[in-house]
Amino acid sequence: MKKSALILLMIIVTLSSLFAFSACDKDKDTANGKTVTDLLGREVTVPEKINRVICIGAGSLRLYTYVGDLSKLVGVEDxxxxxxxxxxxxxxxxYKMVNKDLFNSLPSCGMGGPQGSADAEKILSLNPDIVFSLYTSDKAAMDDLQQKIGKPVVVLSYGKTEAFDENVKKSIALLGDIMNRKERANELLSFISDTENYLSSIGEGIDKSKKATVYLGCQSNYGTHGIESSSANYSIFDVSKIRNVLDEYVGKNGETFKGYQKSVDWEILKSLNPQRIVLDAGGLYILKTQLQDKDKSEILNSLSAFQNxxxxxxxxxxxxxxxxxxxYADAYFDAWVQYHDIAPEKLNFDYVEKAREIYTLFLGKDCYDDVAAQMYGGFQKLDISKI
Incomplete structure (x- = not known):
């Protein structure tokens, strides 16, 4: 009975919303709202006053926690x-660690997760004024969800090049505009711009031959992985012009690496012989098992970075x-890894203190110690014999 009533409510809201959205098309800036363009290029009319917010899809809630008023959240995905x-x-x-009490106290607006999808019935039952989504790049699917719930659905994006992607900046700016928190959004955008400019300046004028070759290992990407998980054209390295050894690989037939590599061939890793290795702490437990494998351990221990x-x-x-x-904290730490011995005068930061500053800026709380406690003690030069 309850489900039937909810379905009837959805039908009524859908019919009324058709008139509302068609009316908005005639006047993009009405007394009741304004029209914005989301990260899929969709024009969406949003209310001027927003009191009830739902965020769905991978990373949508995170972006909102950076910019928005958390007291306006009315539901959270499982x-x-x-x-x-x-x-x-x-x-x-x-973001979940810092806000867990709030998130746990709110009703569910759907399952979420890597295999999740928008739950229109649950969203509708919470009566949001707006929904921020990161579920799909399919315009039709988002238009369909918007029609079903009769509320504006605004799509955000992280883009394809991680923290320094233009879509990240556009999403932060869009959230600031919609939620009337432009000053907060601009604070974050200024930090990102200043970070890019400063880190880029560190590598200026330093000849590549003076830089140690660096390899990223155990990179987390749709799960945790071993040391063979890495990236060429890695934006966190590129911002400070770190010498990424994968960028220099050319195979016998001219093949090169581009972007994320789930599994760099072990023999190629041996031939690259990086002088320094930065490990993603998320996959360190997998590296431990790899070091117990005779053949893999032999290759790893032959590498210059391991020997030194x-x-x-x-x-x-x-x-x-x-x-x-x-x-962003990683970008500062990785710059230190590359330049601490060849250009220490350009490093005007302590990487742990910088991490504390960044966590506080984005999340309102310095949670570095909590992160470090769960991740082998945090940023460090690692004694591989003790892992």
């Missing part, structure tokens, strides 16, 4: 609540999309 079993295998998510103790630990940021604050 993936961001404790004890639901959804997302239990995902790596650390600081040049192994470093960065924090995992790929978990239900990009944890931006951790990615």
């Amino acid at each position: 993936v961001d609540k404790d004890g639901t079993g959804v997302g239990a295998t995902l790596s650390i998510r600081p 103790g040049e192994i470093y630990l960065q924090m995992p940021y790929n978990a239900y999309y990009t944890n931006l604050e951790t990615a």
